[in-house]
Amino acid sequence: MKQNSQEKKSTRYCVARGLSFLLIATAIFSVAQAQSVKIDSNYANWYYLQRMEYFAKTPIPENAIVFLGNSITERGEWQEILADSKYPIINRGIGGDNSFGILARMDEIVKAKPKAIYLMDGINDQFRNLPHDVSIYNYRRIIRKIKQASPKTKIYLESALPINETLTTEPYTKGKNIRVPALNQKLEKLAQEEGIPYVDICPLFQDENGVLKPAFTMDGIHLKASAYIDWVNFLKDKKYL
DSSP: OHHHHHHHHHHHHHHHHHHHHHHHHHHHHHHHHHTTTTOOOOOOHHHHHHOOOOOOOHOTTTTTTEEEHHHHHTTTOOHHTTTTTTOOOOEEOOOOOOOHHHHHHHHHTTTTOOOOEEEOOOOHHHHOOOOOHHHHHHHHHHHHHHHHHHHOEEEEEEOOOOOTTTTOOGGGGGOOOHHHHHHHHHHHHHHHHHHHHHEOOOHBBBBBTOOBOGGSSSSSSOOOOOOHHHHHHHHHHTTTT
């Protein structure tokens, strides 16, 4: 009986030890796998560079209201819709830009000491499959750069817009809309942590399933020109503008 008991103890020890080695091996594999994920941080393509050349020749006046982001921002006729503004209205959108590209061009923006910046980005990060934590890290650096270089500038962090994949044609857009709500949740949390307003514009343009309504888009990603009027009216109604 004594020998059988020792054998049982030995067996349990071996099993436990085997499980420990398995857990350690799994953890090591997970870390290695995470480290092997390639982050696509590219942004300085030909379109980005020519837009930057344009910006260099059209400096931002002081005390301006700046709309900052990607093509969704760039396509907005903000100056026309806000023609009655007593402050200069500046469009700093670049089609195809991502959080890395916006961060890289913040010096040109903050040195003008804008009155307000409306930051809206995110969908291009999703198209590149960037982890949300990477996007949030870049957002935080953008926000803190503004705070440090232009502390009087009011920062409005706007939600990333959903897309409508039934209308998109490019393969890289497929399966990406499902990632938008989780990103927006983290953006809202970031805004709270940084003490800045979070502006959720999604309810304006999405349906009950979180999909961009066909009435507001032609290609499933970008907004129709008239949608920006609704956007601006929303900002005014909520006292964000």
